[in-house]
Amino acid sequence: MLKTALYRCCAIVLLLPVCAVSQQEPQPLPVMANDFVQQILSRSGSPSAVAVTFQNIASISQEAQEAAQNAILNAFRAANIRVVKPEQAIAEVQIAFSEDWQGSVWIATVQQGSSSQQVIRKMPRPQRISSSHAPTLTLRKVPVWQQETQILDFYADNQNLLVLEPSQLALYASDSGQWRPRQTLAIPHQHPWPRDLRGRLEVHGGHIDAFLPGTRCTGALSPPALDCRASDDPWPVDSGLVAFFSPRRNFFTGLIAGQGAGASVSPFFSGAAWQNGDQRMWLFTGTDGRARLFQNDLGSPAAIYSGWGSTMAAVHSTCGSGWQLLVSSPADNTRVDSVQAVEIAGRDAQPMSAPVEFPGAVEALWTAGNYSQVVNGVVQSQATGKYEAFTLTAICNQ
Amino acid sequence: MKRLLLPLFAISSLLLVAESRPRYGGTVKVLLHDRVTSIDPLGEEDRPATRDRLAALVFETLTSMDAQGRVRPGLASSWRSDPAKKTWQFRLRLANFHDGSLVTAAEVAASLARSNPAWKFSAPDRQTVTIDAPSPVQHMPEMLAVTRYSIAKRLGEGNSAVLAGTGPYKLTQWQPGERALLSVNEDYWGGRAFPDAVEIQMGVSLREQLLDRQLGPYSAAEVGLDQLRALEQTNQNLSVSRPAELLALAFLQSESAPRPGRKPVDARVREALGLAINRGAISNVLLQRRATPASGLLPQWLTGYEFLFPGSLELARARELRADAAAYVVVTPIMLAYDAADPLSKLVAERIALDAREAGIVVQPYAESHINSKGARSSMNADAVLLRIPLPSLDPSVGLASLSDGLGLFPESVPAILAAGRPEDLLDAERKLLADHRVVPVAHLPQAIWLNSNVHNWQQQMTGAWQLDQLWVEGAR
């Protein structure tokens, strides 16, 4: 899947040449060392005997340095160059392990007589992988897709992957476990999209429904077709919850449609609706930073919570009361984001999982799956700037 | 039950009490220490870095560079070049200038031609701009992301000309050096920005406001490096960039380019001065470890090879060089001009004078205004100036070309820098710039900004440039 992403990246390489350079993937150490030594030799005319000294001015550990040193020395030997003491050497090679903000920088200064030359090799830093444990339940994150262009929402089943982007709906088909581009369907629009563009994609029985601010598209999977028009039709928020979205902003106006039509709550970013026994529950993360809980009716909130993130979706699981809310952290997008499972018991909110850290801001969380057992999410990685589509499911610890 | 809620709120309070989804509206009030007299990206300005930050809100470039140093489409949606990297083609997206007119290739070519007369710009069709450079430009898209290449439409003629940009904010009020009011561009092609307006107050000394905690109504304020420690101790929200800005001594006269009136400082004395400066003391003590000692023009964190340039304190060698020079020429005191409006420059200039004294070199620091204006520098009575030159790009070659341009000493070096394809070539180019000691790097300085807790997504790039496309403020309705 990652390779597919790279393919896609390279498809735009023609237009964005820098993309390929900055997205170098780390290579194994011996390969890098070999490359580096070859460059040194090509610059110094392959002397038969060299003296090599090392200097570490980077923040790498002693072990890592030793590993790199060994790899380089081995590479010299593999190229039939003798590594000798300085007095016996034809060329002296000083290798410095330096670093820049993107990764390691190996610099070799080759001294031959009075002339000296530099060979510089840059290597991207491997990304850190974080894991987390939760006390009651664990949130399992499954990456689905990543790309340069913004992802608003997506739909994935075994055969199809539909990615809703600001200007198109991209269709991918599964081919030997990899997603191959199938078709793109344009989403024309008259006005510029608002900042923090949001969108909603629903696929039911081959029928596509896409919602963007002020725009609604309908179409079919096969043959692929999409018809878009200016519309302020309400968006599906959650199962049984439909609400009007502000056509030039990034929030729901608070006017509820569908069940409970005519009711009005404070403007909100995300909403969730679920059944708790015989009680109908709603939760909205308001644009004023407060989350409001409604029980049975949308007249007045049963509880108000502060300090919640504004992106939220409900998930159905076999843990706890059976319904959890996955809530993003209140961090802004200059920091890494996290998602935590919270359960509403009575009127109180209890954290059910440890926060799952994401490499950037969580842009979207939408309840998906036939039984609301999955939450589709989108995160923009701070490190790569790419948008990543993922799914979250709750797995009980017991 | 409440007990159970505590951890959640604890997490919340750690990560700022706020909601992550941006909200529209409100005015972002920014306090700047510097005074910007013109927002024109091509104007000679005392505070080019600050001007560039403001200009980036009003004007756009064909490309942009994100916080990770990646080139992103800007006003151009795509681009390509010939294999020699001399001819580049940029395809424009549909966008409007603030006066409502459509952005055309001809308009863009005309704007770029003002930015760089050395290149040829043409518009084969309404949406394509072609750039022909006389020598290869390896990183043209990165280069065009620099504010200097902002696309602006000139409305009117001569001095009364008004510049119309395409950016997310329109300039609605401008009191040079005092105040600027930018209102949101509702029809911005990239979507309306979240705040309704950005209000900028210039020339404000932050010390008093900080001491009196009177920053409440403000969203952000530029912070001097000397104030950082005190602010950190009071747990203020600060954003500090990487040490990117170059603080360097530049000798205005050289043997190869003498100016009438003053004799150039002898090359040996220049080298001696470079060796006498205690960069460690300046960065670690005077600048409180916020800055890094500089031996090269580009910082170590950007290139990884700055350490190859010698920058250590060698007093004995400095005295030797000074004595050597004195045997051949009369060593006169070096008049060192520093920016009158910058207390940090004054502090560093005074330290340089003290350090130079140890090597037997007399340096007389004095304050000058308009030190960053190349025009003013040409008529200055100084032998050397202490300059702060911003790093405008995360791309090393673009950065080095801009620094070289900012120093105003080596105009001939820029094509070679832009043509450098490998880090080794760039290292060579930098080495050449430093070879005759006309530039003595002293330190690399970070940019710091204080942010109110109701401000979100104020991103500062590693270079200190602002990235405010997702900026929003709490409390707006």
Added chain:
Amino acid sequence: MALKTKLLLLVTLSITASVGAVAWLIETRAHEAFRRVEEDRTATLVNQFRREFEHEGEEITRGVESIAASDQMLRTTSELSNGAEYANYVNEAGTYAAAQRLDFLDLVAPDGAIISSAHWPARFGYKQRWFLDRPGPLPERAFLKHVETPQGSVLAMLCLRPVRAHGLNYYLIGGRKLDAILQVLSPPQGLHVSIFSSPEQGAGEVLGPAKEDISSPRIGVLIQKVLADRNEASTTVDLGPGLTQEEILHAIPLPGYSDRVPAVLLVGNSLEQELLLEKHIRNISLVIAGVAVFIGVIVSGAVTARVSRPIRKLAEAATEIGQGNWDVHVETSGKDEIGKLAVAFNQMTQELIGQRERLVQSERVAAWRELARRLAHELKNPLFPLQITVENLLRARENTPEQFDEVFRESTSTLLAEIANLKTIIGRFSDFSKMPAPQIQAVDLNDMVRSVTQLFQGQFNRDPGKICTELQLGDVPPVSGDPVLLRRVVENLVLNAVDAMPKGGTLTFRTEMNEKFAVFELSDTGAGLTPEECDRLFTPYYTTKQHGTGLGLAIVQSVVSDHHGRISVSSKKDQGTTFRVELPVYSGGATVEFTSAS
């Protein structure tokens, strides 16, 4: 010089001298009084300075001690002694200095390295060992010392206090600029205080409101003397070109940290008031002298007038006599010397008048003699042929009666001719004695000149001695005169000129207007006349010619005079003679003055 003037001068001098003497006396006394006051004022101010100096020292000491004793400083030094990085404290001194209003504050490590400097933060890390290298205990009191700043050496009052932490001595050196004390002082008008700061290296400078030019050699010598001797001294200095810009400058050494004098207190006492008073006295003296002189002049004028009036009258009478007025008599009043002088003068005048009358008489006799001589000469000439002819007739009658008739005829014709000659001579004399009164009418001068030249044309063309004529006739209005008499004038002058040019020449007739008169000029190119000849030219019977009665020009002058005109002659020897006749312009029967405007 007149007697009166001499008298006045004497009076003025004696008054001025006495007023000057009084003024000098007052000035000297005032000067002494001022010097005493000046010394008192200086002493008071110096005492005030010393009090302020001590007070400032105590305040600085208090400030530095309170910093040294503060919890925060103790914490700082404790952290430092525990190995904390100096860098963290680099701005510490600035905060303390601001709180205690100190201009200077250094926090110094036990080895002398500056940890933090309020006035020169860049000096971090540099050593300051002057107090460590000095033997003996640290000074308790505040002292004067020069402090290094980025702007150079500054004179300061400093206090040094150690801060002890874990057996190590850190040091606080705090202080203020000395010029602050100067601002506190309130010297009375005319007095000012400044301090000469003498750093160990470099040139000294003056702090405070100094008016003196330190580079002037007098002040330089004074300061050097005080620095060397460490004793007070004073001098008078000029501050400018004005007289009132002088002052007395007292220089008092100020002790410092070491034996060296770091500064000199300069108290300048302006002499302006004193000099102004002196000037005032002088001005008043001048006014008094002026008034006295004025009164003296009036009084002495009146006195001397009485004395000098007879003398003046004598002088006036003498002047009149000199001008020809002989009818002068001087009053003789009194019997003093002046009265006697007047009598003598009158006698002398009478004598002179008598002499003059005698002279006139003798001149008249001489004139008659001359007339008789001329007449005799004129008459004698024709008489002689008469006598000869008659004798011839008698002789012919007696000797040759046959020829008598013939002789008789010839003789009678000769006799008749000579008698006619005699008649002519007598007629001329008669004419002169009886000139007719002119019959005035308008006469065109130019016409007359032309007519006369035509008449004489034959004579002009004689050979040899041809005379050329030149007419330069201007635009002349008719003159008032008798045409017959005026014509005679012109003819006489022409004849005269023709006689003057026996060898020929040029005769120039010229008419023109001057301011009032019509002018006729006749110039010849003859031998010219001597000045004596010119003087006597119009005297009757005077002639330079061998033949002539000497009456022609006398008649001319007479005619011109009768016409209210003027005649003059100018001549240069060998260059010719010019006669100039000015005649009034004719104006309707009456002779009026001609004006160019009419």
